[in-house]
Amino acid sequence: MHNAGYVSYENKDGGWNSVMNRDAYTSFGGRTDRGKSAFFNDRGAGSRGRYERGGFGGGTGGNSRWVEESRDEEDWSKPLPSNERLEQELFSASNTGINFEKYDDIPVEATGTNSPGHIDSFHDVDMGEIIMGNITLSRYTRPTPVQKYAIPIIKAKRDLMACAQTGSGKTAAFLLPVLSQIYTDGPGEALQATKENGKYVRRKQFPISLVLAPTRELALQIYDEARKFSYRSRVRPCVVYGGADIGQQIRDLERGCHLLVATPGRLVDMMERGKIGLDYCKMIKFSLTSNTSCATFPKEIQILARDFLEEYIFLAVGRVGSTSENITQKVVWVEENDKRSFLLDLLNATGKDSLTLVFVETKKGADALEDFLYREGYACTSIHGDRSQRDREEALHQFRSGRCPIMVATAVAARGLDISNVKHVINFDLPSDIEEYVHRIGRTGRVGNLGLATSFYNDKNSNITKDLLDILVEAKQEVPSWLENLAYEHQHKSTNRGRPKRFSGGFGARDYRQMAGGGSAFANRGARNTGGHGGSRGFGGNKGYYGGNYGNYGGNYAQVDWWGN
């Protein structure tokens, strides 16, 4: 059996999409009953059911529901009738104010054998009636650079690994061709119902496509996009994530699930409960955030992905926004004790309608600062990992809608959240690594918009000095002379002088296969070369949901070889 899988890695500075041509099932371990289960015995025997569109009341529901009925011929490529209410809900509010024209400047480099040519228009590939209709409804006029390259590659069923920034259109680059494929091919075996007590039930769902997201909010965001592009189709997307009522999610799954968006922990839970099987999953998009840099982590990711991928094409997409001139970056010296009053000055100087995102380093710090701002009379909210999922979603909503135009956040908000229109990002506490910084300021100045990023710097931030200086210089920002001096001093006592220079190529990363020394020598080193599919342990362990082997780079990377070193 020839399955195509899609694996996406989301880094601080961007995301990785990988597409594999392999039996995805083996990558997830536990081939237990395949080939001898009721699946096969019952195949084609009786009821198959259909999906009834719209008409039922929202909730976590997707666009359709499963209805038992006798089997009849279905054409998955033909759009179902439109539904005005649903159309309104899916395509109205969001995604405004993004100027995709700006993307045209971004360079893309494709490496690997026989890479299909890129497209310039969505009309250059045949993605079918449903997809084209939804592209129109989404008001997408032109593909973004990553989409121009990724779509034909995925359409050609080639393996793909791509690194591009959050907000550069990776999610759609994956969803459009994948959904198009499902519409063309139909559900295949994945739709077979299991037979229990003479009745067909679909207790366990077998999604055809899986998207793994690093945070719950990101999962929701991807799910929203999936709903758009599956509008008027027979594909039913679902989302599962922790912190929310699992019963409700299970009931939603039982209505049918062809495309699942999940966070890792809850996915494992669902699999253990027998609610989800990946036996028929052909396409996987795997998102991963890391604490390491996009220019250094990729080698790890690429080596990991090599276990999933065959003859993949590597896409290096030029960085967008965050380090470009779109964002005015200011670094100011502020002592700890002065931070609050300084923050108030900044907030007062910012227009009331503008969204301001204030980053702090700790969850406690987030609570404290929110309290403070609240007492000072500011409409603000906060988001961090200790808040309940309900509160997190509520906070995000309040912020996005402008009811609370100030949001205090920990790193959770920096990871891939597409909050457009953030005018000002304030690093109340500077992060300890530069990638986190790049990611944070990337929340503003989203494509085509101008943004402002202000960072409070003091003695405690000496570890980021040099990298911060590099970023400012690269983005042609004004550099305070004191920062330059400190960076110079720091460099001479720094222990990581041997570290390769980052942010020098204009691309987020390079194809390690193209580099001197390649990955082979590296891969034979260390304990990670386990022989089988690297990903197979990703869902079995009880720690590090991205796999015991791969989840710990944040802490371990000092032991890992760097580029060519």
Add this chain to the structure above:
DNA sequence: TTGTTGT
């Protein structure tokens, strides 16, 4: 050290 990810 903190942050993210299942109860």
